[in-house]
Amino acid sequence: MGTHNYNLTEQFEFTGKAKTLSIIAIVVGIAAIGYGFSAEALHERTFANLLLMAYYFACVCMSGAFFLAVQFVAQAGWSASILRVPQAMAKVLPIAVVILIVVMGLGLYTHNLYHHWHADGLTDPSSPNYDKLIDGKSAFLNVPFFMARQVIFLGVYSIFALLLAKLSNNEDLHGGLNSYRKSFKYSCIFLVIYGFTTPIFAFDTVMSLEAHWFSTMFGWYNFAAMWVSSLATIAIIIILLRKSGYMSWVNNSHLHNLGQFIFGFSIFWTYVWFAQFLLIYYANMPEETVYFYIRFEHYEFWFYLNLILNFLAPVLLLMDRDNKRQENTLLAVSIVVLIGHWVDYYQMIMPGTVAEHHAFGFIEIGIALGFVGLFTFTVLSSLSKKPLIAKNHPFLQESLNHHL
Amino acid sequence: MNNIKYILGSFGDPDEMMHGIDKLQENNIKIHDVYTPMPIHGIEAKLGVKRSRLDIAAFFFGITGTCTMLSFVYFAAAYDWPINIGGKPHFALPDFIPITFELTILFCAFGLVGSYYASTHLFPGRAPRVMDLRATNDRFIIAIDAKENAEHSKIDDLLKEAGALEVKYNERKYVSYE
Numbered sequence: 305m306g307t308h309n310y311n312l313t314e315q316f317e318f319t320g321k322a323k324t325l326s327i328i329a330i331v332v333g334i335a336a337i338g339y340g341f342s343a344e345a346l347h348e349r350t351f352a353n354l355l356l357m358a359y360y361f362a363c364v365c366m367s368g369a370f371f372l373a374v375q376f377v378a379q380a381g382w383s384a385s386i387l388r389v390p391q392a393m394a395k396v397l398p399i400a401v402v403i404l405i406v407v408m409g410l411g412l413y414t415h416n417l418y419h420h421w422h423a424d425g426l427t428d429p430s431s432p433n434y435d436k437l438i439d440g441k442s443a444f445l446n447v448p449f450f451m452a453r454q455v456i457f458l459g460v461y462s463i464f465a466l467l468l469a470k471l472s473n474n475e476d477l478h479g480g481l482n483s484y485r486k487s488f489k490y491s492c493i494f495l496v497i498y499g500f501t502t503p504i505f506a507f508d509t510v511m512s513l514e515a516h517w518f519s520t521m522f523g524w525y526n527f528a529a530m531w532v533s534s535l536a537t538i539a540i541i542i543i544l545l546r547k548s549g550y551m552s553w554v555n556n557s558h559l560h561n562l563g564q565f566i567f568g569f570s571i572f573w574t575y576v577w578f579a580q581f582l583l584i585y586y587a588n589m590p591e592e593t594v595y596f597y598i599r600f601e602h603y604e605f606w607f608y609l610n611l612i613l614n615f616l617a618p619v620l621l622l623m624d625r626d627n628k629r630q631e632n633t634l635l636a637v638s639i640v641v642l643i644g645h646w647v648d649y650y651q652m653i654m655p656g657t658v659a660e661h662h663a664f665g666f667i668e669i670g671i672a673l674g675f676v677g678l679f680t681f682t683v684l685s686s687l688s689k690k691p692l693i694a695k696n697h698p699f700l701q702e703s704l705n706h707h708l
Numbered sequence: 709m710n711n712i713k714y715i716l717g718s719f720g721d722p723d724e725m726m727h728g729i730d731k732l733q734e735n736n737i738k739i740h741d742v743y744t745p746m747p748i749h750g751i752e753a754k755l756g757v758k759r760s761r762l763d764i765a766a767f768f769f770g771i772t773g774t775c776t777m778l779s780f781v782y783f784a785a786a787y788d789w790p791i792n793i794g795g796k797p798h799f800a801l802p803d804f805i806p807i808t809f810e811l812t813i814l815f816c817a818f819g820l821v822g823s824y825y826a827s828t829h830l831f832p833g834r835a836p837r838v839m840d841l842r843a844t845n846d847r848f849i850i851a852i853d854a855k856e857n858a859e860h861s862k863i864d865d866l867l868k869e870a871g872a873l874e875v876k877y878n879e880r881k882y883v884s885y886e
Contacts, residue, residue: 344801578805585802588794625763 308704310553312695314512316545318688326390326680333674337585340667351416352657353667356649357675358407359509360533362400362458363526364679367534368393369465373491376468376484381702382561385530385553385693389541391472391689393534399682401458408509412447417657421445421515437516445512446545453508457501464494479696488638502527511648513656517595521580526652527675528573532614533645536566536638541683543635551692556629563628566641570618598649602660606651613644646672714740715860716840716876717850722748725848728870732850733784737863740851741821743843765823766816773815777808837882847873 340350368390375383411417420438425431427439438445467490475483503523511522519525539562545551584592599607617640627633654662694700719725722744729751732739742755751757785791786798796803825831842843843849852863854877 578802582802582805586794588796623767 308553310693310704312691312693314550314692315690316550316688316692318684322680322684326677329673330681331677332670333677335676336667336670339670346667347414348416348662349658349663350667350671351411351655353671354407354508355404355411355417355657355668356646356653358400358404359653360646360649361675361679362397362404363530364534364537365393365400366458366461366465366498367530368495368538369397369461369468370495370531371534371538372468372487373464373494373498376487376491377495379699381489381699382558382706384697384699384703385706386538386542386558387694387697388687388690388692389474389538389545390534391469391656391690392683393537395469395686396679396682397449397465398462401462404509405451405454405458407432409451410450412451418450418512418515420656421512422447429680441515445515450508450512453504454508457505458472460494460497460501461494464490464497465674466496473690475694475696481698483696484698502530510652510656513653514595517592519580519584519592519595521576521583525573525576526582528569528576529645529648532566532573533642534644535562536641538562539566539634539638540642541687542637543631545692546631553670553693553704555706556631557706558703559631559634560625560628560708561706562610563622563637566634566638567618567628568620568623570641571612574615574619577611577614595655598655598659602662603651603655606647610644610647610651613640613647617641617644683703710861712854712877712881713881714839714878715852715854715857715863715867717852717863717870717872718840718842718851718874718876720846720873721871722746722848724871725850726751726754727741727761728850728867731870732852732863733868735862737852737857737859737866740853741839743839743849743851745844745846745848760810762820762823765852766820769819770816773812773820774808776815777811778804781807833861839878839882841883848879876880 337350337354340346340353371390372387374380374385374393408417412422415423421441422445423433425433426435427433427442429439468487469485471483471490503526506523506526507518510526511518539559542551542554542562543559546554581596584596618637621633621637621640622628627637650668697703717725717728719728725744726744726748729739729742742751744751755878781804782799785804790798792798793800830836838844839851840847840849850867850872854860857863860877864875
């Protein structure tokens, strides 16, 4: 056991360049939304982008809570000193949830989103719009039940996220093992709920944009995407904090572990992506291939870019042990993975909304930047409220001495 | 002329053994190797053991498997006996990804077992050669080459001082199970 002289009350100060840049990004985002709503023809595209980024924002934050729960349930020691970063992400989840629900509600109300299953006459046999398939699914895909599911799922995730953050706060104040034991118990419950409900959450939010098509792999495919993008976000925040002089206790072995996580779950993402693709390709049934047909016809560039950024880049760049331990390489790969999952969500959401009229311009970039700014602002301000290390965590010594 | 080839310091406690390594290194005595019944954290760095190249070997074994399967599938499905399956191209790559993946893993696993046997001289049917039998049970052994380090009594003192339970002078390199 080495002895260390780390400042265990170190606190992040959210000022200066980070604050200015995130506010500028938010302003750019608001400008992009304003521009998107200035012309009737751009409404659907704007809504699709808002859904994309709101979904991305919520997924990254809820996977922050998932990260915390996984660490508690695994009784992991290595991560004890970095838990405040996913905690800050988890604490922002309620904000993300409100934005996502507002976007979905407005999209449904104005018929810009989910018009595939939410339009007049789709379930009325006497109407010319009658759609037998949608009618058959209407017991599940109807607006009240849809919104109720969203509110309940996201509400439960938020409650558990805040609960885990609160328990960690109690641990700081009172010490002892009581908070840890409670965190363990609530994490177990949370993981079970999360595991069963995230696929349904992904079916609702993204898959129902193309309501005729369905895939049972879709939920896990989205779970892999949100989990790996969240891991990349955690790595980026930690590396940037380290570069600006905070969290001196984070050593190469911690980065190595995060790198292994990103590497492993990028492969897992590819695995579920491919499992979905291969079955559809091999069976070649029209009602299933329609999904990839539109992506090959109109999104070929994005389709291949998605695989390059999310599979080839992390696998080739993070395969070597030394690369995982180098903060600059890990930072670069994490950024590539984050952009890659934007591309991933882009080609999940756009074909079901704007279809062949998709574009990549100010609205896409602006809204993405706006949400990145919002995420940075909210997460960093919640990070600055508490010390950067949970000083009474029972495994803290193990984490400070972590060595691979 | 003494025929002592190796001096073995036998420790009952890993911390005392680590202390013994420090003592010997302070006195510029070169350590041949250390044998322990369990992995000890940080011992490779202390002894300056070179990093294993097994990962590089694994990569190349894996790539060999990938190439083997892709070429075989190309030969079988597109060259030797092309069959139209569901109107797909004869060499429909997505169909063959799972089997390619399996063969990559198979080659990698078999290759690594082979490399392990080759590098440790542990072939099936061959009696393992060890320097001290108790190193596989309850003792932590530091082995020092007696020909290179002449000050035998000094080594003996250093080992005993660090807590060695016994010091052996072996005239043969290995005591084998044979």
